[in-house]
Amino acid sequence: MTATAWSTARIKAAVGGILAVLLLATVLVPTAAEAAPVAGGDRFTAVAPVRVLDTRDGTGGHLGRLWPPGPIDLVLGGESVPATATAVVLNVTAVAPSDLGNIRVFPTPASGNAVPLVSNLNVRQWTDQPNLVTVKLGAGGAVRFAIERATADLVVDLAGYYSPTGTTAYTPVTPVRMMDLRDGTGSVPVGRLEFKSWVDLQVRGRNGVPADATAVVLNVTAVAPFGPTNIRVYPRPADSASQVPPVISNLNPAGNGEDQPNLVTVQIGDGGKVRFYTEAYSTWLVADLAGYYSPTGGQGYTALDPARIADTRSGLGLASTLRAGVTSTLTVAGVGGVPAEATAVVLNVTAASPRGTTNIRVFPTVVGGAVPLISNLNVNRAVDEPNLVIVPVGAGGAVSFYTQSYDTELVVDVQGYFTP
Structure with a gap:
């Protein structure tokens, strides 16, 4: 049933979004x-x-x-x-x-x-x-x-x-921090991003992103926002083009002291850069690189009907609660339609009933390897939070999960995979 049929019986609820904006009425089919x-x-x-x-x-x-x-x-x-x-x-x-x-x-x-x-x-x-x-x-x-x-x-x-005949293919990378406004990582100014302002991040030519890359996949986290805002990540426009931010949003932090992450796939703009903009209150921003797309990339994508492959609440895939400071591994190759030759997977990861404020990290399994300094989810006590993760498949066809400070339940749904 369509929304039109349902909406005739609905009472229009008050919109709780950050700001009302004029929106595009039509979308053009890309002609690349x-x-x-x-x-x-x-x-x-x-x-x-x-x-x-x-x-x-x-x-x-x-x-x-x-x-x-x-x-x-x-x-x-x-x-x-x-x-x-x-x-x-x-x-x-x-x-x-x-x-x-x-x-x-x-x-x-x-x-x-x-x-x-x-x-x-x-x-x-x-x-x-x-x-x-x-x-x-x-x-x-x-x-x-x-x-x-x-x-x-x-x-x-x-x-x-x-x-089947798109313009670029994917190259996953071991997750790495690419920008941090708290310490200037990424050659960006140190300091909070103030309201209605932006910062540009050079992505081409750094952390292994090549000169022919057309888009990057970043896990972007708003840290300690002062108030409710929306954060937009988009290609840096040329100096001669309009500098008005597009009417989109990638993160919508509530500004109540809670960090909020979201995975972002963004086209690379002028000068090999992407732009980060906050509409209202100021915030720190952190961005971790997950991979990039380029004409010379070697990995194609296969979409799956989404399927649940892990749920610590029932013992599916992961036998028990994710314990603080302990790395857990999940075999993804050969599960949920993912073949043995898959090199990376697309997962929707949900922290369910976290016991306290913590960050959760998802990364390729490496036997004896260290836990990387990244984050995929930033959660608070008793609040379920999801985030999409694109992660390389590691040793034994597995990916690893780590929660830094508090225990949490974990739910994992697979959306698709990459192969050479």
């Missing part, structure tokens, strides 16, 4: 030249980020909050991306959820209303929650959004798409 396919999977085409759905104003053809049990379908194939696209990369934000709940993003089925046992966003009342989602396109080139228990407005921004 395409390249030869990679044998191991599909190639990626990055786009300048653009809004494709906003239920607050009808962008994308859906006006009105998402209610259970009625899902909404967003057609992207043949409209916002080419008809040949197999999967899309979306930043999905739940705005002003009415209660605790979760949002699931999955390929639109050819028939029926079955909802998979996965989750992409875990929401709480009146707190905006973003997460990056890499999702396979379903029937009619559409993806489906369903919500459990709560209601919420949805905002969706497109970052790129996979297709």
